[in-house]
Amino acid sequence: MSGLTQSLPLSDVELIAAYQGGDQRAAADLVARHAGAVGRFLYASGAGGSDVEDLTQETFFRAFRRLDSWRGEASFRGWLVTIAGNLLKDEYRKLKGKKVISLDGHDLADIRDPDAELQLSESEQRMRLGIAGLPRLQREVFLLRIQQGFGYEEIAAALGTTPGAARVHYHHAVKRLKEIIG
Amino acid sequence: MTCQVLSDRMPLVALGQATWSDEQRRHLAQCADCSAEWRVVEQASRAVSTSPPGLDPELIGARVLHRLSTEPVPSQRSPRWWLAGAGIAAAAALALVVLKPGGPGVATAPLQSALELPMAELDSLDNDQLRLVLESIDEPLETPTMNEAPSMLDLDDQQLERVLGTLEG
Numbered sequence: 001m002s003g004l005t006q007s008l009p010l011s012d013v014e015l016i017a018a019y020q021g022g023d024q025r026a027a028a029d030l031v032a033r034h035a036g037a038v039g040r041f042l043y044a045s046g047a048g049g050s051d052v053e054d055l056t057q058e059t060f061f062r063a064f065r066r067l068d069s070w071r072g073e074a075s076f077r078g079w080l081v082t083i084a085g086n087l088l089k090d091e092y093r094k095l096k097g098k099k100v101i102s103l104d105g106h107d108l109a110d111i112r113d114p115d116a117e118l119q120l121s122e123s124e125q126r127m128r129l130g131i132a133g134l135p136r137l138q139r140e141v142f143l144l145r146i147q148q149g150f151g152y153e154e155i156a157a158a159l160g161t162t163p164g165a166a167r168v169h170y171h172h173a174v175k176r177l178k179e180i181i182g
Numbered sequence: 183m184t185c186q187v188l189s190d191r192m193p194l195v196a197l198g199q200a201t202w203s204d205e206q207r208r209h210l211a212q213c214a215d216c217s218a219e220w221r222v223v224e225q226a227s228r229a230v231s232t233s234p235p236g237l238d239p240e241l242i243g244a245r246v247l248h249r250l251s252t253e254p255v256p257s258q259r260s261p262r263w264w265l266a267g268a269g270i271a272a273a274a275a276l277a278l279v280v281l282k283p284g285g286p287g288v289a290t291a292p293l294q295s296a297l298e299l300p301m302a303e304l305d306s307l308d309n310d311q312l313r314l315v316l317e318s319i320d321e322p323l324e325t326p327t328m329n330e331a332p333s334m335l336d337l338d339d340q341q342l343e344r345v346l347g348t349l350e351g
Contacts, residue, residue: 028243028244032243035239035242036233036239039233039237040230040232044232049235049236053236053237056242057242057245057246060242061246061250064246064250065250065255124225124228124229127228131230143230146193146230147227149199151190178219181225
């Protein structure tokens, strides 16, 4: 009788332990598992298409250099998103004079990516601009809910806030986006 | 059926990880607030599901591993090393003052002559570190002002988030 067994994929904690034990492949697996999510987060937050790969790479580099500081209060993905958000904040500081466009009375950073936008409807483009223009905490809470499906407890752990505050930020974000999309 | 129950469920339904019950569908059809929020969540979920063009996780992984193996790890010495060095330097300066010919009672310019001697450790200290050394010798002449408060750059990520959180709406 053939003993076919399907092994479950290793958890993030197991992969991290393997990497810390010298298994380079484990690090590559972690990147493969989370890079898409980190990239989509950065892209939706307003990072230019050409910058997303650099920022994603830097996010993982910093994460692996600081693995000892991840104590597991937040999920590994939530922690990565926090690092990515901080990197993006630093990028925005460097790009203070970036173009701004006006959308229904809201001034938003011009993050239009002509190549990508060919795939989006006009309303989706407005939504992307609106999300990128949210205040940082509202944006990050909203994206963690919408992109990752995180609950408020998980968001609070990732962003260093409380579940109640996260819920408030989310609803503020929804309210602002309702005004933008009409 | 409350609006909050539906609101909490919306992202998961938009992601395809949950579905509406019949009761929830009926509420959604009848509640203007919930249907408006659902419209936002549905559109947002579609808009942000777009992957950035050209993102290659395998390439990113290879680059990250390469950097990890080639870029030096920044020094993580405890900041106390400089304090120890500064303390030794300060003690040496005091010793020179006390041990100058004529002893401490002689009216010389002890501080001036001490400062003229090379003190490599003191030269390498920044203003905050130097202030701490001076405080270990003398009482502060004045209470700290706002200018001596930690700058935003001194805050770690979590502390900075808290400050930004109080500034953002």
